Amino acid sequence: MPVDHYENFPVASLLLPRRLRRPIEAIYRFARGADDIADEGDASDAERLQGLADYGHEIERIERGAAPLRPAFNELAEVIAEWQLPTALFRDLLDAFSQDVVTKRYADYPQLLDYCRRSANPVGRLLLHLVGRASEENLRRSDCICTALQLVNFWQDIAIDWQKGRVYLPQCDLERFAICETQIAAERCSADWTALLTFEVRRTRDLMNAGAALVHQLPGRMGWEIRLTVQGGLRILERIEQARGDVFRQRPQLGAADYLFIGSRSLLM
Template identity: 75%
Template sequence: MPVDHYENFPVASLLLPRRLRQPVEAIYRFARAADDIADEGDAPAAARLQALAAYGDELDRIERGVPPVMPQFSALAAVIGEWRLPLQLLRDLLDAFAQDVVKKRYADYPELLDYCRRSANPVGRLLLHLVGRTGDDNLRRSDCICSALQLVNFWQDIALDWQKERVYLPQCDLARFAIAEEQIAAACWSEQWAALLEFQITRTRQLLLAGAPLVHALPGRMAWEIRLTVQGGLRILERIGSVRGDVFTQRPVLAAGDWLRIGSRCLRM
């Protein structure tokens, strides 16, 4: 489970029951393709927003029972119909990706979490709809896990996001720890930077652990999938912490040796 983009979430792995793999793949393909519109290539902002709006038009057609124009939406339309998935969750993803095109800074943590609410949480909620576990506590815990995984990705990718002119570290936190954006541009580690990242790691770990009890409400193999996801996210945070936040010299990722540790921890959840 590499923690990168929507790989932060279970993507039709062998742990998933066979009947869920096709709908999860359809959700993933939609999210991945829409995210790539916002992030990849060199298209101008207006063209990216227009392409995302076209995706929204396809969701509107699906809602009206009209066949999609884009062939790649046919499988998604079938999944939405069969599993009665809420279209608003898919619209929330498009809204977040469109925001990424035009918004490059976040004033504070609540503003960042509002972005996560639309960019990450819908995926977890869609998975809960697939397994019929949409009680309030389950939704809340899923949101905690998904938002935390999105934050893990942000802290991994500070250097990469800077190349896209994005800074997801809240502006108020940069000011609190006396970090100027020029330090990010220069890939310059300092004790203040280490303290800033340790603050983010602690907060993100707490959020991830707050969602972890969700695994006890999920059926068999899905529960194990989420166990691996949670423990993978926690391990990435440990790796960021082990280099004291120096994500400039090497992007912290899971290595082959991490899996035994992750598997052992899953058994104790």
């Protein structure tokens, strides 16, 4: 279970109650479509930003109760109205995707967390609204899990993001561990690099564990869905540690044995 793209939240899983599959699919299509505008193909930055602005205009129409101009947004409009979902969360996602187009480096950890607040946390918050569990404490725990999953994705995809001109490792962390970007370009794993990734992995694990108690507040199968997601993210962090941070030659991949391990750990949460 690579924590990749937008597959780090449940999409029509058999574990989900049937009534939740339609709204979750609608949220997924919105997030996936907007992410692809920001990240895929060979469009210019201006074209990407315009495409995301067009998505934003559709959200504005939905807020006003007007019919979307694009038929692809009709179902999302129905879901937002039926489930009374906060449209600000969809705006946060679009803001993060727009930031991805123009921002390629992050000065420090708080700056990176602010990006995750908009790129990842809205998804968890929307899921909590769908199941009627959007209390302040549950939202806080969900934010911890979603941000941690986003960071897991960053650490396993360092080489892939470099090819896109992006470095999500905070610049102050690179300086602290005496790592320059030429080392990333050369895909060189040194003792300093191992120390840097160990630091990031441990910080990310602490964040994931800080939110893990959320699974006990979620009803039935949704709780099990999130248990598996949390344990999948933690397993990938273990894989990064086992590779001593060498995500260049050993990008974390989970196999059948890992899924069994994830399942058994989920039973103990």
